[in-house]
Amino acid sequence: MSNLLARSWITLIVWLKLCLMIYLIPTNESRGNVPTPMDNNFPNDEQHLIDFGDFSYIMEQSPCGADTKGLIIVHSASSNQEKRSVIRETWGGVNAIDGSPLRLMFALGNISNSSLETSIVEEQAQYGDLLQGNFMDTYSNITYKHVMALKWFNYHCTNAQFLLKVDDDIFVNTRVLLQNLNEPKLTNKNLDNLLQQRRELLLCTKVVADRVIRSYRSKWRVSFREYSASRYPDFCPGFTVLYSPDVAKKLYAEAQRSPYFRLDDVHITGILSKRLHIPISDLRPYVLYPVEMESLLNEAEMANEQVEFLVSWHNLSPTQIRSLWSLFGNN
Template sequence: MRRQLILKVLLGSAFMVVLLVDQQQNSSIPSMAPWPSSQKTPTEDPLSLSSRKFEWWVQTPHPLDLRYPYPYPFLINHPDKCEGPRGAPFLLMLVMTRPQDVVVRQAIRQTWGNETLVPGVVICRLFVLGLPQPLFAQELQTLLEEEDREYGDLLQVGFLDTYRNLTLKVLTGLEWMAQYCHTAHYVLKVDTDVFLNPSFLVQQVLQPNRPLQPNFITGHIYRNPVPLRTQGHKWYMPPELYSQNKYPAYCGGPGYVMSSSLALRILTVAKRLKAIYLEDVFVGLCLKQLGLKPTPAPPNTFLMFRKKYDLCAFRRLVLVHHFQPQELLQIWPDFLTANTTC
């Protein structure tokens, strides 16, 4: 049965990609919410609602407009995740993932997502995801629930999982932290297509032995970037959603880390600002509202571009973008020898 489910997921992946591309290109498609605004809580199973193609989409002024704040439910949840015998987490990893990325999540568990990589430091990991696309939704949901029973590390939230809903993923992940893991010292938002070096991040950037930094956020900092106004571009920003000529400084989306106290303040501000679909830019807008700027990381340690693997060079990095799961599995055994080789 499991093999049949996996086969269906793989066969459906191509159709999911086509559907997602069509959603991104069709300006008449509305923003995606799980049920109508007049219905504050679902009266039936949210997954059955999600399987009704387009029925539960809500018309909004613009297809890139997001519904936030909104009571999106946690459909797969682990409220006790941060209450283990090891004590409060020093670092909470919120890994942004798609429902169909079963193989990707497994590769991350076996590499940089291993919660025991940094001796003496408590790390908790959660994969944050939304609802599957309508095609094969029930089969994929069954597979997700089976995966979560085995690993206990999925956090599924009740909105459609699309690139344009990434801001909702990040904000609801922070809401989970505020509700169930407020004792964590730092929160890492990270994508799945990266190489991550948790030891360097913890020991050299966050430094467990120094006092907590209440207004701390760092990553690769973009300073005064210009909004892209070309329709059809992946990062197109319509003037009606953001009219200014420059974005405030922000940390690049593949991975950034912040203190939990700042995460709570960002959540408070986010409820008052108009959410935009570029999540890293939106976090920058929240920082600006708070009168804060990102803290520079050690130079050239958060790389937003592809870099060829080199054992000793990667030992001195936090993050490298554009790494696929098969590459991680290939280099990881070698990378673990860095402390004895370099």
């Protein structure tokens, strides 16, 4: 009987250990062609993207000109062609303005769907504003996309005053950006001062002490093995982040020598910025939130006179983006 009890305890302990091991395994999707664990001594940084040792651009962009003062890089899934089209029609049409100090491009990853790939090639031939890396375009690879944006900015847009990284479901008030870059005499002096800041600027709607999600039901689940603390350091939600050049350079360098973490906003603007002692400036007073936006769209004749904002909240529909452009577009 004692031997049977001992075997039962051993079986229970082994089972518990097995359950713990399974729980601690990261839930990352396949990250595509990922090489051996990161080596800090890659001979060529251009071909090094965190732990991706054979990185290259499938679709490249020409370097920024001397007159480019601000670069906007939009994170977009390869299949989000309608969203990119709406942005080009509205606030993102800055590339079509002669002498514009702003430049915009869309950041994509690699795709395995041949028909979608053909469509992307045709889109690039028509608009020429896609920047595509050779990592697979999946949610778990979004940190590669973010660091690719920092890489391109640091290597090829050295004269710009800022990098604005945004998602493809928001509205950017490019009229405010253009006014500030061409003739910085905005009525909102606090926003003016932020946009004119040249150093140590990490600007976003800061998230404070966010709890780590452990539930298997969530796409944001993080295992204890990936991140052991119960809360994240303060970080920038990814829908809008504005970097001054020095901050973009520091975070890029730190990301290149740090292990991969699939929540890009937490990793780059939270964990790495805390490690580098980079403060986060608060963008919240200059964000157009959903309730205010609906009020503006319902009382359109008063909108332009009363509101000065830089970006909208995220998850906007194409109709909402077009409506905001009709009110705040740079005519």
